[in-house]
Amino acid sequence: MALPKYTEPHYRIWHYFYIFICSCVFFFLIAPLFVIFPLSFNAEEFLVFSEGMKRLDPDAFSLRWYHDMVYGTKNPWGLAAKNSFIIAIFATLGSVLLGTVAALGLSSRHMPYKGIIMATLISPMIVPLIISGVAIFFFMAKVGLAATHTGIVLAHIVLGTPFVVITVTATLSGFDHSVTRAAASLGSDPVNTFMKITLPLILPGVISGGLFAFVTSFDEVVVVLFLAGLDNTTIPIQMWTGLREQLSPTILAVATCLIVLSTLILVTAELLRRRSERIRGINR
Amino acid sequence: MSSETQKILTTDGIPLEESLKKAEKKNKIKAFLLVCPLLLFLIITYVFPIGDMLFRSVDDRMVTNMLPKTYKAMEQWDGKELPPEEVFEGFYLDYKKLVEEKTFGKLATQLNYEKNGFKSILKKLKRKMKKFEEGNYKEQIMAVHSRWANVEYWRALKRRAPAYSYSKYLKGVDMYENEDGKIVQVSEDRRIHKILWVRTVEVAFFVTVFCFLMAYPIAHLLATLPMKYSNLLMICVLLPFWTSLLVRTASWMILLQQQGIVNDFFVWIGLVADDNRPEMMYNKVGTYVAMTQILLPFMVLPLYSVMKTISPSLMRAGKSLGGTPFVAFWKVYFPLTIPGIGAGCLLVFILAIGYYITPALVGGASGTLISNHIAFHMKSTLDWSFASAMGLMLLSGVLAIYWVYNKLVGVDNIKLG
Numbered sequence: 001m002a003l004p005k006y007t008e009p010h011y012r013i014w015h016y017f018y019i020f021i022c023s024c025v026f027f028f029l030i031a032p033l034f035v036i037f038p039l040s041f042n043a044e045e046f047l048v049f050s051e052g053m054k055r056l057d058p059d060a061f062s063l064r065w066y067h068d069m070v071y072g073t074k075n076p077w078g079l080a081a082k083n084s085f086i087i088a089i090f091a092t093l094g095s096v097l098l099g100t101v102a103a104l105g106l107s108s109r110h111m112p113y114k115g116i117i118m119a120t121l122i123s124p125m126i127v128p129l130i131i132s133g134v135a136i137f138f139f140m141a142k143v144g145l146a147a148t149h150t151g152i153v154l155a156h157i158v159l160g161t162p163f164v165v166i167t168v169t170a171t172l173s174g175f176d177h178s179v180t181r182a183a184a185s186l187g188s189d190p191v192n193t194f195m196k197i198t199l200p201l202i203l204p205g206v207i208s209g210g211l212f213a214f215v216t217s218f219d220e221v222v223v224v225l226f227l228a229g230l231d232n233t234t235i236p237i238q239m240w241t242g243l244r245e246q247l248s249p250t251i252l253a254v255a256t257c258l259i260v261l262s263t264l265i266l267v268t269a270e271l272l273r274r275r276s277e278r279i280r281g282i283n284r
Numbered sequence: 285m286s287s288e289t290q291k292i293l294t295t296d297g298i299p300l301e302e303s304l305k306k307a308e309k310k311n312k313i314k315a316f317l318l319v320c321p322l323l324l325f326l327i328i329t330y331v332f333p334i335g336d337m338l339f340r341s342v343d344d345r346m347v348t349n350m351l352p353k354t355y356k357a358m359e360q361w362d363g364k365e366l367p368p369e370e371v372f373e374g375f376y377l378d379y380k381k382l383v384e385e386k387t388f389g390k391l392a393t394q395l396n397y398e399k400n401g402f403k404s405i406l407k408k409l410k411r412k413m414k415k416f417e418e419g420n421y422k423e424q425i426m427a428v429h430s431r432w433a434n435v436e437y438w439r440a441l442k443r444r445a446p447a448y449s450y451s452k453y454l455k456g457v458d459m460y461e462n463e464d465g466k467i468v469q470v471s472e473d474r475r476i477h478k479i480l481w482v483r484t485v486e487v488a489f490f491v492t493v494f495c496f497l498m499a500y501p502i503a504h505l506l507a508t509l510p511m512k513y514s515n516l517l518m519i520c521v522l523l524p525f526w527t528s529l530l531v532r533t534a535s536w537m538i539l540l541q542q543q544g545i546v547n548d549f550f551v552w553i554g555l556v557a558d559d560n561r562p563e564m565m566y567n568k569v570g571t572y573v574a575m576t577q578i579l580l581p582f583m584v585l586p587l588y589s590v591m592k593t594i595s596p597s598l599m600r601a602g603k604s605l606g607g608t609p610f611v612a613f614w615k616v617y618f619p620l621t622i623p624g625i626g627a628g629c630l631l632v633f634i635l636a637i638g639y640y641i642t643p644a645l646v647g648g649a650s651g652t653l654i655s656n657h658i659a660f661h662m663k664s665t666l667d668w669s670f671a672s673a674m675g676l677m678l679l680s681g682v683l684a685i686y687w688v689y690n691k692l693v694g695v696d697n698i699k700l701g
Contacts (some may be wrong), residue, residue, distance in 0.1 A: 011609060022505045025498045027581060030520045032535040033527060035545060039538065039669035050544045086474040098322040105318025110311035117319060121688055124330060126686050128638020128657040131337075131675045134662060138340065160332050194697070219528045222640050226662070239530045243645050247537060258440060262526040266519070267527070 006161065030233040040065055040252035047247055065253040076233060087149060090215040091156030095213035098157065100206050101162025104198075106165065109170035117167075125162035129222040130239055132159065137226035138222060147229030155223045160213030171205025171276060204276030208269050215265060314559040341452050341673035347394050347444040350387070351378040356446045367438050372422040376413070383410055397667055399440035405429045444535040452673035459482070477657075477674075484654040487571060487643075488636035493584075494576045495632050496625065499583035503624075506584070506589035525581035533645050536574040540646070566648025572643050579635055582604075583628040586693075590624030623693070634682055637651070654678055 003015055043062040044050050052060025069077050105111055106118060124132060136155045137146065145151030179201075183193040199206075221236040228237055235254065242251045286451045332668040348355060351392065353374035361367045382388040387480065388410060395402035405428070412428045426433040443451070454460055456469060458475040462468050469475070502521070506514045524532060539546050556562060564570055594617065600610030640655035647656070661671035 018501060020503075022502050025502045026517065026520050026582075028498070028577060029524055032532060032539060032577060033524065036531065036535050047538050049545075098325060102319045102322035105315040105320075108311065108315035108318075110308065111315040111319070112312050115690070117323065120331070120369075121319075121322060121326065123686070124326070126545045126634055126682065127334075128640070128655060128678060128682060130638060130658050131334070131679050133677050134658065134671060135333035135337050136329065137662075137670075138336055139329060142336075154329055158326060160327070165322075213524060213535070219530070221530065223658075230537070236528070236530055238647075239534070240641070241530075243530065243534055243537065247534070252536060252538075255528070255534055258528045258531050261533075262528065263523065264592045266522055270522070283602055 006107060022040075036252050036255050036259065037196065040256045042249055042252075045249065047249065047252070062280060065249040067078040068250045069253045069257075072250065077235070077238060077250075080233050080235045080238045082231055083149070084218055084236070087152050087156060087232075087234065089215050090149075090153045091160055091217040092210050092214040094153065094157035095160035095164050096206060099209060099213070100168050100202075102161070103165050103168035103172060107169050107175070121165050122162045124158050129159075129220075133226045134225040136223055140227055146227055147232060149232060152224055152227050152232055152234075154160045155227060156213075156217035156220060159220060160216045163212035164206070164209035167205045167209035169201060171202045176202065201279060204272040204279065208272045208276070211265055211269050211272075215262070292335050319367060330686045337672040338676055340669050341676055342448045342450060343669065344444060344449045344451075345447045347391065350382060350391050350446045351375065351441075353378050354441070358442055358445060361442070363435075363439055364423075365436050366433065369420070369422045371438070372425050376416070376421045376425065379406075379409065382415065383413070387533060393666075395441065395444070397665075397670070399437060401431060402437065402440070405437075407432045452670045453677065455670060456677055457676050458633070480657055481655050482653070484637060487651075487653060488633050488639075490572060491575045492629050492633045492637045494572070495583040496629060498576070498622075499587055499628065500625075501578055502669050503584050503587035503591055505558055506588050507594070508596065521581050524577070525585075529578065529641055532578055533574060533642050536570070536577070536646060538563060538565050540570055540573065564656055565646050566651070568647075569648035570648070571643050571651035572644050572651075575636060578642060579632045582635060583632050586627040586631065587624040588623065590621055590627075627689070627693040630685060630693070634685050634689070635646070636676060638682060639686075 003012060007015070038053065039047060039049070041061045041063065042053065043048065043060050043064065050060050102121060105151075106114065111117070132155075136158065140146045140151040140155070145154065175198075180193050180198055183197050184190075188196070219236055221240050224232070224234055225239055225240070228234065235258070239251055239254065242248060294300050294303045309340045312369045322525070334361070351374075354371060355374075357370040357374040358367065361371055364397050379388065379391075382391055388406065394405045395406065395407065409428050410427065414447055416424050431437055437480050443449075451461065456477055458470050458477045459467050504518075506517055507520070507542060538544060542561045542563065542565075543546075544564075546564065547556070550556045564573075596621070598616050599609075599612050602616040603609060607615065637653075638655055640659060641651060643653045643658070644656050647653070655678070656669050658678070661674070
């Protein structure tokens, strides 16, 4: 952002001040994530930078907390990771299936009561998680699904669908319906049209909605806190317990892994978004 | 020409208008059927359970069903002085049955919510009851403990008589129904819920303000920079957005601890003495800082998507018409961003008011919010009907804001990255 030559000095000062403010905010946003990286390689048990680390002494760094994360006897991270992945994958499949089908209906201009139905479908995203947690817990206890994987998966489908509905309807908003009509006029039945024409076009939106649903499930604590028994412990539950009781560097090792995972998901989501915009011919 | 012939007919002889209506209706049903699976699923697993919460919050049949004879006898009692012998007799018979069924513990818990001290005297009554003789139960029960001769306890018992009550809602705003049936506030030193409500709204409000003040400049920068720079900076906004909430909270716990980097920095620039490091975590400061950073992307994204659509030529036009950059900004640019401001602020406020994880971890005692209180009653005191009542009070507030949001912004305009 180069300033024009004729800019008066006080605007120039203001401009640099503005850039400075923006830099501070970006720093505030991103810096906290980076404090975790070095500390997870700490050779000592404390959560502060040791003198050795400040001197960049190689002996002050170690992989012992990563070792502890994987092989530690008292750390149930293995079980938690397994549970988290199983639950998140099934919850994502469920959310994507239900959400995409619903989004197809919602984007139709014939849809009756669109406003109220849309508001209902999005509500799990808006309602405070603690309330969703309490309500879903009562329900699952009643039908005997509390402390089961099924119960948690169903709860996460509830929480994940709004994201799928939002992303898929957004993708469908720029959708040219004449292509499906063309397919129909050429003799294709609706299912075939959907699989061959519509789905490939909206796929980026579906996948990015699925990523949201996956992250939502993978990161969800509040509802699981109510629903999970000892066998259903997940990564967030383990982190929550760890953060409440004693912050150990093992948690930082797990956190670093999670940051790496979220970076990968972010890159995928961004690439998909750009691809989707290219397909739909939106140039920004 | 007659009107008959003017009607346009389709090939199979049906008037076009009718045929079209039929097709429209078919399309409507088709669209609705597509939405149906999800809608049904949500109604069963989500909307209906929230309705169940509403029922639970007013449902008080448990105590009513446990003490049928007592409440039958109490119908005659005006509640001014100690109840007559019949009430004591009814209570004795009811309680004896509960002891035999081993469900008296539930009654003790329930009555203790109503008035502290019930638990111990019920336990004592259970022990002494075995030696009771028939008749004159009033004297015998009153002899067990002096509180049984206190009319306050009998009044408390009577208050639990109705099968449905809104007393949990009153408790949620620090009020109760006194002996005369009037709704009054509890004594000043016991108004804990009001403090929590005020604090929750206050935290949500200030977090929204801080988020707005920080998000506006960077959203503007992102919207005006050339694509290749703004894409890179956008990552800085989106990465925290995609990172686990617990990871972000953990990093704030590390930064804000007494030996943490923020305190180190303050000592280094000489703001505070090394031996007098301020406590920044487990209080409101921690809640504010962490929540602002965590919710900031939710403010930046709607602002950005609105600012992106504002043509830069408008600002140039404003300037060329003689406005200083500040005037042009204030009169032209700022009003155009108001939809984005509304969307962002409402979204952040809604999310902040129901926040649970972050306040629970970094908030300490003075930084806990209403959500934490609900969790406390769900997990520790097990007063589920009170937790439901508090939850629904919070929910009604959130839904009111959601309604406004839907009117102003429309839910289908929520932007996710």
